[in-house]
Amino acid sequence: MRNEMMSRPVINEKVLQYLRQQPVPLSPKLRGIEEFANEKRIPIIPHETVSYLYQLVNQLRPTKILEVGTAIGFSAALFVEASQQQTRVTTIDRFEEMYQRAQTNWQSLGYQSQIQLLTGDAADILPMLTGQYELIFLDAAKAQYINFLPEALRLLAPEGVLLIDDVLQGGTIFEPIESIRHRDKGIHRHLNQLLDTVYADDELLTTLLPLGDGLLKITRREIQK
Template sequence: MRNEMMSRPVINSKVLHYLRQQPVPLSPKLKAIEAAAHQKRIPVIPHETVSYLYQLVDQLHPRRVLEVGTAIGFSAALFVEASQMHAQVTTIDRYPEFYEQAKQNWQALGYQQSIQLMTGDAADILPMLTGSYDLIFLDAAKAQYIHFLPEALRLLPPDGILLIDDVLQAGTIFDPVETIRHREKGIHRHLNQLLETVYDDPTLLVTLLPLGDGLLKITKRS
């Protein structure tokens, strides 16, 4: 699975180049995993999103983090590092070719005790989860975000943060549906439904950040 999002940024290319050169205090091993993933076009979050998430976790001090979409385990490891090993991360994925590599990466980093991997369909797993998570990160099948949203909000405490990655399809979600390729019409429809749902909800505060292919940040109104 190639990472198309890396080639579909939503900001000026000069600004993007600058953002992707900025230092983030990752461990040497995690930097190597990031570099190898980008070289092989493996779907991990882009460097500008890495920088934002690292700072956010450093400020938020989350104790429990939930992630949907493990891939090779890079972002889960990022949450552990940015929290200074204080966060316990639960991550969900259904693709063995990815999460087996994730487990190897966590073992190499020494983070396996801080990360719980749940294998299977998030649509089945999310309703079984209990308690709350200080930070929830959805980075999986974009057409499913609208279906994951109610469970994510159920698990989000009043002071928690929900992040939903890759919501802009390089800006094409704002194009008429007639211009969208047939195989992407479902994603187009569901992402528009997601944006309409969260922005129309008076109980939520929503910000759309132009990081990567669009990062949606959601909190609950106090």
């Protein structure tokens, strides 16, 4: 489950180290989970993304958040803390080893009642969801983002924010596909298709933030009538 792109920052190394020293008011237990994951190379969002998401959620105070890609439950717990425990998170994952760790972590934090875990393939689960979410966070199989996009937009509240993590593959998605390893060509094609799709959609406002391996932020454009 290790992600080699964790070691391929897309910004200057000195800037990156500074960003990763930013203070974030996490609880001691959640900070301990972050430190453990980083020490063991368990793929969670990097600290610069932690800082950004904490501020965003604290500002927006969404009541409902949808996450695709639970891993060990760190980001779901982060959303709970950043909202001052006012949000409810629905998170989807299909890897039992990971979501079992997540449940243990949530229990130790006391957040299990605020986080709903749905186990299985997101491609099967997303079409069955109803309602709207003020924040949606995609952090799962990169090649599937383009397939998750229509459902994510369907579930996104009118003034909601869609975040899609790790879209740059260490910057290699801008290289010619002929230079990409065979096993990564599918990810390369699908991430480029994702970027082309969201930037070409006149109903969306899209920006690419150089956090971690690239964080795509999407909102709906307010069109004057």
